[in-house]
Amino acid sequence: MTCGAALWLGAPRAAAQTQTQAQAPASSDAQVIARGEYLARAGDCIACHTIPGAKLFGGGRPMATPFGTLFSPNISSDKETGIGAWSADEFYRMLHEGKSRDGSVLYPAMPYASYTKVARADSDAIYAYLLSTPPIHQPNRPHELRFPFNRRELLLGWRTLFFRAGEYKPDPAQSAEWNRGAYLVEGLGHCTMCHTEINALGGNTKSKEFQGGLIPIQDWYAPSLTSNKEAGLGEWSIEDIVGLLHAGVSNRGAVYGPMAEVVYDSFQYLSEDDVRAVAVYLKALPGHSGEVSSAPPTVAATEEKNRLFPLGKKIYDAQCALCHSSEGQGKPPHFPPLANNQSIQMTSAVNPIRMVLNGGYAPGTMKNPAPYGMPPFAQSLSDEEVAAVVTYIRTAWGNHGTPVTVKEVNTLRSAPIF
Known part of the structure; x- marks a missing residue:
């Protein structure tokens, strides 16, 4: 479990x-x-x-x-x-x-x-x-x-x-x-x-x-x-x-x-x-596979990024910048940085998609008893808008992630929530 x-x-x-x-x-x-x-x-x-x-x-x-x-x-x-x-x-x-x-x-x-x-x-x-x-x-x-x-x-x-x-x-x-x-x-x-x-x-x-x-x-x-x-x-x-x-x-x-x-x-x-x-x-674990590919993006990926990026920036500025800052630097430790954040740029985009859809809280712990949370956007943003904002945070500020598709977002809308 x-x-x-x-x-x-x-x-x-x-x-x-x-x-x-x-x-x-x-x-x-x-x-x-x-x-x-x-x-x-x-x-x-x-x-x-x-x-x-x-x-x-x-x-x-x-x-x-x-x-x-x-x-x-x-x-x-x-x-x-x-x-x-x-x-x-x-x-x-x-x-x-x-x-x-x-x-x-x-x-x-x-x-x-x-x-x-x-x-x-x-x-x-x-x-x-x-x-x-x-x-x-x-x-x-x-x-x-x-x-x-x-x-x-x-x-x-x-x-x-x-x-x-x-x-x-x-x-x-x-x-x-x-x-x-x-x-x-x-x-x-x-x-x-x-x-x-x-x-x-x-x-x-x-x-x-x-x-x-x-x-x-x-x-x-x-x-x-x-x-x-x-x-x-x-x-x-x-x-x-x-x-x-x-x-x-x-x-x-x-x-x-x-x-x-x-x-x-x-x-x-x-x-x-x-x-x-x-x-x-x-x-100390030895490095293995799993590194983000250094190969140049395909023409299709570049076109998809260019299509979604402006919409994603607009949504980010309106909904996300207050906590994560205009340049993605965040306000640590409560609001994590998104710029140069490896978890945002991984080959798999599952986690950032799920966070935008479902939101969530870090756990309440003895060292952080009143954690700050992120609101869910599943009800207020369409699949296209979620794909756009996740594409933006994965590719802005020098991040090297790949664009997110509408299909990926739609598939994860029904995933179990933790």
Whole structure:
């Protein structure tokens, strides 16, 4: 349900440190439960296992996929409908091997391909915390998947292609901070679930990790974290990345859509050291594909830009300049800059189109409790006008994006709103 990243404790000085902790007795059950609560926040368990406004961890939240709708299970302490009767070993097997208590394999909407990297001590802490929560007696709702995807035995083939069990192993050539960030991002963070393109089989291709992709059904684009022309982390300072993940806004931009939910439910609760470790790891990811093409625009693209640009400028000056400034410089951190903003110029124009159509707020966080928002323009602007203003912001002030078509706008009008 979430997209993008959520991170956690218990990582290495690297993982070796975590293994040492696993062998040492906890000073008190209260400490273990508190650590488990932190880890559950870090793993963003709430996002999938709690219906907004409903009781904590009662499950039943629908998750639309290209194969049908899955419903998250009850993971409260209820002994009959939750996990109250599970053992710590059974819980660890679920995280580590992707198997339920009865041995049946789980659908990979549960990101066990990432959770397998979580250390046993962290698994035990999460288990202790979940068992400390109030029991919610709510039977699990059956999934509604189309044939043949409702045949669970077919998951054995998926697992052969996309799943490798094993806890995180630290890289001795890297720093303790980098290893900590790697453990967090690759484990409970399950960042690849959104920031790696999902193929036709519902899996991630290893060679395309962190290179971005459209999130199916949700219709938001999770940018590449390896391309300086998408997420642009290569040019961001560590402080800017930490600020964005902790507060939801920074001088370089703001988070909206599914990532806003991740920051709201998860990132804002993490320690500064943990978020910094994540930033160090993400910033060090090697560059891959996903860069904006340097090829000259086609004649058709130039003509479309020239046609839409004057109308787009007129709309921008009337509707957008008050907050984002006449030259797109914005008023950071509350109103992000649009000039030289990589997220505006990406090959995919999905996100800026959706922001103009649906508006949105950055998440309310402890560091930014009263976020400023952007109003929706879906009711006041036509498809042509939205295409014009998005084309303008993608090509004005030295931006190198491509024009947006009326068809692209029309397709996204019916996309789900976050």
